[in-house]
Amino acid sequence: MLCLGAEAAGGGTSSPASSATPGGLNAASDTMLLDSSDQELVVRRSSAVQRASSASSGASDSAAAAQDACPPFDDGAASSLYIRMIASPGSAAGASSSSSSGGEGCSSARSLSDADWLLLEGLDTRLQRTLHTGRFLTMHKRRRRRLNTRSAAIGGIQPAILDDIHHGQVQCVLNKVGDWPFNAFILDTVTGGRSLPVLCVHLFHWYGLFEHFQLDVVRVWKLFTLIEEGYHGTNPYHNAIHATDVTQAMHCFLQEEKIRNHLTPLEIMSALVAAVTHDLDHPGVNQPFLIATSNHLAALYENTSVLENHHWRSAIGCLLESCVAQQMGPNSAALEQQISSLILATDITRQQEFLTRFKRYLECDMLDMSKEEDRHFILQIALKCADISNPCRPWDISKKWSQKICEEFFRQGDYERQLNLPVTSLCDRHTNSVPKIQAGFFQFVVSPLMKEWEHFLISPLANNMMDHLRLNQTKWETLLTAELAEETKTEVSEAEDLDDEKELDQINCPPTLPPSLLVKRRYSLPLSVSHLAVARTTIRRESLPDSRTGPRFPLETILHIERGEGSSTLSLFSEHGSGSVRSLGPPAPTDEPRPVSAENLLPEPSIASITTSSAAVKLNSVLHPSGRHLTRQQTFPPLHPSCHPATRYRHSTAGAEVLREASDSSDTSSSSSCHSESRELVPTKREPPAEPERERADRTKIAKIEGKENRAPSDKHRKLLQGSSRLQCRRGSAPVSLCKMDVDSLKGSSPPLEYRLSRRGSVPCDGSRQSLMLRAPSCMSRRASLPYDPATPDPSLISALPQATCDSVSWTKHLGRRFSGGGDTFETDLAKRFSGKRRGSLPTELRPREKREGIVLQSLSR
Ligand SMILES: Nc1ncnc2c1ncn2[C@@H]1O[C@@H]2COP(=O)(O)O[C@H]2[C@H]1O
């Protein structure tokens, strides 16, 4: 173990920036030790200000926590601590052993009541928790990273040295920590993945918080290490680097003249801790996903700001466990209250609420920074701005963030697809693209807020941010333009292919098919489907998990299951329960392939499991004494035959929409189109099985227009559903709510909301839409993929459908080809130019502008 005098223990006290520190700590007397076994930083302070750390060098996290004095936690904090205890047997053990270890002033007897102990004893976590066990409810496992600056000579024998994280490069980066073109990725690289604690300790020194609150450096390091652990390194975007980035942005804002002269040390500390914890333990999926999959977090936080509630409670848990809360003494309650309020404000679905208020305050010049509540409001806005400030960074940094967030969205879309949930538009890598998402996000989410922020700050920083924002936005729009142009080009060539197909179809089509169905539309049957018994013109393309993106459910397996040759519990095409929509059975025996579950689908660590059922029940009794039920979720969607997950998903999304509509209109919007730029999740394409001659010939033709992810249903299902009257007339992603709808039931009545919205949904490929296509080829208000030359529909079918639907058909036909709603969704000039030309999958109906504008926020809602 090497002990070094730590000039830089606080991260740059010797830097020019630090020397300007207002009341910065003299950290020269700090001594830092690094334990090479877990790279846990233990700092010994010889400073008279702080007491010597009771944590011995190399002590484990939990031991350190146990030996440190812990305060009694009040009722308000109890759940935060429970959350961490449940996820961390070490913490619970620490708490229990602390009484015997005689930690300073820490008595478990006064901390834990009988009920607490009952809860903790019920946590049979020691036996059941796996290596994925983490401290947080999402079962996050910290990934240990070797410092990339570690000398090769150390060879794992010698502990790390201080210079590992405080060598020249780190200093260089920290010296510029107040500059806007800050690159968190670089700091993360030079600190060997420890950017979060390094930055935060640096800032705590810089603001003089150690001195002001008499904080122990060991505990503060512990705090930030816990926080760092709580971020999922497996998330492309919501990881510790994002926390670092947002904290640095917050630091920049705190330096602004309008702000810095008014803040108290407590407010500064609240702002920094809130910034660094604002996405703590983020599972990488949004709130609707958690609700749709009955995730325990949704139940725990009652479907309301689920993630934000979880973030702040986890943050308080870290403050308690590190005992920093204790050191804050009487300030602790105010600190916790501010942190929770700041983090809750980052709920993106509350954007409009804050923006409207902010505008009003600015217009009426109502903000008085000498008032505590106004300062708090500005800090809320500052955190919100910091949270979405990546579009305001220089292009190379901003672009990286954009790609990362989109990759995270697309991953969620992949999970949804694999779970047979409707794929969120924003998250569909097959119909959306990074430029498209960015252009919309920049215009509708970031710009409105940043404009007001600029209005408030009136400073070079604000100008700088807006300059970058405009520049970056132009770049994404240029990319989008190029993408759409390319798409148009491709589709023209596809149209030519379709002419060829028409000839082929006329030769091969069985006489039972009405002529109007021929050459109805292009489609994208996979080359690998070998069970086509009807002419392909009758087959709708589908959106089953593509074998390229869903390797765990290759089409062969699906067809195998569908034919009843495999386990019946995983029927992907049937209607109810095991015989219906993809049925997700209970965990299969260990030697069987596991059913579709979050544990199978999500990258390790899983968000599906947290703790044992008994623990969940007890936790529930603490959080919800009224006795509401909270069960631990093992697999999802859970087995609720009466409520298909897709329906539940739609409801949760609809709920968000209603909520949004209740607030002011003109939020933001998003749209869809194009393929993903990311290739990380695209596995190698599978070999197609052997197939009959004619079908092969067909497919060779089709291959020209392949490139879609669609899959055709099997012959069996097609036959089964020939008589079905379902109204699932769109490709791949039929309106999820229409599964049981009969065409006749629509006669003379106004279409149900679900139908009018015609939302996509990735309903299982059950073949029902084919029969519908046979009967109502072009009357449906289907999205996307309209034929270039739609044949005149059967008049009797048209009369059977709601007028609105038929109107939309004629509207759609007017476009001359399939319409995807994407280009015009943002209603920019740019987009208008391409409306009707681009591919994509939005409904053909023209939805009210405010509804469309809400899409981005809704999709982003976490
Ligand atoms: N560049 C971006 N493009 C699209 N969405 C973004 C971008 N940056 C941030 N967001 C979204 O805005 C949200 C703000 O809160 P979160 O950081 O939790 O999650 C963020 C993302 O969902």
Ligand SMILES: [Zn+2]
């Ligand atoms: Zn965030």
